[in-house]
Amino acid sequence: MCIPSSDIRVSDLIIIEKNQRVPADMVLLRTTEKSGSCFIRTDQLDGETDWKLRVAVDTTQRLPSMEEMLEIDACVYAEEPKKDIHSFIGKFTRHDGDGAEDPLNIENTLWANTVVASGTAIGIVIYTGRETRSAMNNSEARSKVGLLDLEINQLTKVCVAAVVGLALVMILVKGFDGPWYRYFLRFILLFSYIVPISLRVTLDMGKMVYSWMIQQDKDIPGTVVRSTTIPEEMGRVVYLFSDKTGTLTQNEMVLKKLHLGSVSYSSESFVEVKNHLKSAFTPGATPVAPGAAGAFPGGPCAPQHGDPCARGCPGVLLSAIM
Known part of the structure; x- marks a missing residue:
């Protein structure tokens, strides 16, 4: 039952x-x-x-x-x-x-x-x-506000302060004769177009559009946009931290690029790296000249001709590539 x-x-x-x-x-x-x-x-x-x-x-x-x-x-x-x-x-x-x-x-x-x-x-x-x-352990959901919205709020405050300041300047230029407060309100109304009232509506419509585009992107199938207020925050990401369970990486760690000193090797040039390492560790082979294409920069990890350990670093790389 x-x-x-x-x-x-x-x-x-x-x-x-x-x-x-x-x-x-x-x-x-x-x-x-x-x-x-x-x-x-x-x-x-x-x-x-x-x-x-x-x-x-x-x-x-x-x-x-x-x-x-x-x-x-x-x-x-x-x-x-x-x-x-x-x-x-x-x-x-x-x-x-x-x-x-x-x-x-x-x-x-x-x-x-x-x-x-x-x-x-x-x-x-x-x-x-x-x-x-x-x-x-359930906490109340809080409304997330993106950094762009906070910046727009600050910009709006600055614009309102500018409107009031310009209205005061115009009153000072005209003088306080007569019903000056009426003129003050009139100047505020005239300068109120400085405040971007329609900007908020335009941004909300834009967020809805590119949130829909994210969900329809064929390169990231199954993506669901749960908040239309913060998608633009992805463009501000500088550091991305992933936990050990593979929530973001799906446990698929693929080597994309290798940096050795000032030289960078991508996955397309790994064959060239492999050949240089073989020549560096082959007895009697001519070592790669420093500064040549594909050569390792000088330093503690630079391959030394005739040294089987090569200070440890390239040997590890060679075993990984082999």
């Missing part, structure tokens, strides 16, 4: 099939795997794609059948809700039979929004709603 997540209460027993999402924070009581453990995917919780191992409570896993698990008298102690998804302290206590007690830790938990990747899991709900780890 399937029920909505909103109807789940603490102490409910939930059966989670393979590839189903966990609806609430639970303690794993039993699994269909013979090892008494199962794997879960936590990419929606912590961004990691590696499967994580979860172990069922030993007391309930050793029961002959699931029906007997429904007949035992037991309770689960769980700590107060908190944000930390990497730690948990609890205890499973059985009041009948031998009165067994099993300490609980993070390996016995199934957090909400994780996915069971192997077998079928049976767990008892310990946190629901806003008390779940995933809900407590």
